[in-house]
Amino acid sequence: MSQNPPVFEVLPRDLSAYRQGNVGIDYVHRFESGKPGPHVLINALTHGNEICGMVAATHLLDAGVRPLIGTLTISFANVAAYESFDQARPFESRQLVHNLNRIWSAAELDGADESPELLRARALRPVVAAADHILDIHSTSQDVEPFWVYPAYARNAQAAVAMGTPPVHLVMPSGLGSGTPLIQHGRHGQAQGDGVALVVECGQHFLQSAADMATGVALDFLAHFGLVAPRASRPAGPAVQRRYELLETCMVRTPDFQFTRPLRGFEVFARDELIATDGTHEIRALCDDCTVMMPTPRGGVPHAAGLRP
Ligand SMILES: [Zn+2]
Structure with a gap:
């Protein structure tokens, strides 16, 4: 397959200042409100070249966003792959060995295989397991409109429809069909339960519009669960949402x-x-x-x- 070279509006930047977290796991930052409420995880860089999530996560940290209720955790997942970015081969830094978004089954996590992604998933496992609600931020190779991806549980659809942006939903009635994604780890992969776990695909990896979408959706996700006030600039939801x-x-x-x-x-x-x-x-x-x-x-x-x- 040939592919036109992408437009590079946003490029990776040095994340070393974010390495030292506060839960004993690199690139994981947690803020407690001291008040009852849900534990929400905003996760970036499950795929190393999907840098819109990095923009959103660094925005939350740099802006000093703190939860009004409950707990906020912000994580950068595959920083090792992210750091391998080469503008001449911009799609190669998606992963080093394993796709970090396919290895969240107990069998993989408890298994004996080793790779940078398996080790990182094992390190992040308690972070993902501790979250009530998860937003996993991704982007696409091609310049297409943003969309949600989630298992076809009513709780996920309800949250995504309520947020309304992006207005396109890709639901997975029987999973992804190729491994276990982060948002289906543990209880978030079970039909019974109350934890919302969504992927948002924000548009093409290197576009400013994808970075803006990621930041906006992260804030909307936090606002949906009451952790922050709704953003003033929030676009009015479109009348029609499309479901695939x-x-x-x-x-x-x-x-x-x-x-x-x-x-x-x-x-x-x-x-x-x-x-x-x-x-x-x-x-x-x-x-x-x-x-x-x-x-x-x-x-x-x-x-x-x-x-x-
Ligand atoms: Zn991705």
């Missing part, structure tokens, strides 16, 4: 993988329309108004169906 269901996650099988036309994401296909070929394997639309979310530069396609309201 993840039907299939397609992984590339062969070096011959090819989309039938260049895709950025959100293109619409009719049922059975050919989307891509992978050797002799054909990837076809599973329903009408079917779309592709997050086609990667290397061709990996989470593959979602649009169920328009």
